[in-house]
């Protein structure tokens with residue numbers, strides 16, 4: 509396994525748990541990458557098989573001793589568990605090991621704290637951190653907490669560590685209020701984009717898949733791209749020009765990862781929701797990653813959670829330069845619609861194919877649907893006529909007006925959203941199920 513040396517970084521011992529349980533098993537390589545991304549200087553990697561969780565330390569007493577010896581030998585500053593620890597387990601372990609202990613949630617929160625750039629991103633991370641810390645205010649190894657800036661202690665949430673719970677609650681309320689304000693501003697920006705009828709294409713995908721690299725090369729900009737997990741936290745929007753389509757907005761977003769701490773998913777929901785409002789999703793996949801199938805599953809799961817799974821999705825299989833004998837190409841479904849593009853963003857291979865496939869998907873996703881409108885919905889009827897979408901009209905058996913529509917799905921979505929409808933909710937209520 510590859511350990512990056514981070515001279516001057518904190519010396520960390522990684523503890524990886526090998527469970528029997530498929531659902532909770534983590535990837536050891538990803539764990540190392542997470543620790544590297546947090547800037548840890550990895551001194552040792554311990555694998556512990558955990559047949560039965562011990563409530564006190566999570567791991568067995570023998571393993572605790574082994575860890576103690578390892579901490580002493582490497583003069584480690586902290587021990588990181590690739591698992592979610594309860595606050596009391598964290599406390600017990602710190603007391604035994606005489607050094608700081610953080611868990612997977614703490615580690616991911618730390619990376620997020622380092623990466624957040626925008627006001628909203630920082631608020632979101634702080635909220636998640638405060639929530640995580642609120643159960644961990646009493647620690648076993650308190651004097652170390654005063655050493656600011658260590659892994660798991662960074663970010664805006666840190667200043668709250670030494671205050672009492674009342675202040676903590678107040679701070680949480682204050683941040684929530686501020687976040688609401690930022691969110692309503694974001695919603696307004698979104699509405700004005702919608703009014704401008706510019707289609708939005710959102711890049712989604714597992715962390716490190718190459719979204720920002722692709723974004724940069726498509727928009728000729730320089731967004732921070734790096735071989736780190738969660739290099740991008742805040743959504744970045746840029747305008748691009750597509751042949752036959754005209755202007756479109758491309759959005760780069762935060763990468764996904766399995767077992768994202770629940771609170772963090774919640775905190776970043778608003779950011780992720782940017783994707784749920786898109787006209788097209790580009791799902792960027794690291795084609796050379798051995799775990800690509802499980803990464804795809806994780807992304808699909810998050811997309812389902814944020815209500816974006818029904819959107820048109822174009823898969824971009826990236827990093828083909830790392831695979832033998834693959835040329836950039838577009839894969840189409842049986843009706844000729846592009847569904848997958850094989851490219852290398854870094855080498856600039858197949859970028860024109862991504863643009864072509866995007867243009868085709870935005871321009872050619874034609875839908876045919878019969879909708880039933882109440883008389884009070886005459887305004888919508890007029891709008892459908894205005895865009896030339898109506899190919900037939902009659903009175904349905906239930907007395908409603910049936911409009912047979914044929915139009916671009918993106919136009920349909922935009923038109924409805926402008927009228928305050930979520931397209932799938934609209935279809936549920938306006939078609940015969």
Ligand SMILES: Nc1nc2c(ncn2[C@@H]2O[C@H](COP(=O)(O)OP(=O)(O)OP(=O)(O)O)[C@@H](O)[C@H]2O)c(=O)[nH]1
Nearest residue numbers: 716717718719720721734735738739740763853854
């Ligand atoms: N070999 C190869 N590496 C690539 C390619 N595209 C991106 N990379 C590398 O993959 C790493 C991750 O790229 P990013 O663009 O930061 O990935 P991301 O999906 O934005 O990651 P997060 O923002 O962390 O979610 C960087 O080191 C890139 O240089 C490619 O086509 N081939």
Ligand SMILES: [Mg+2]
Nearest residue numbers: 719720739740
């Ligand atoms: Mg990125």
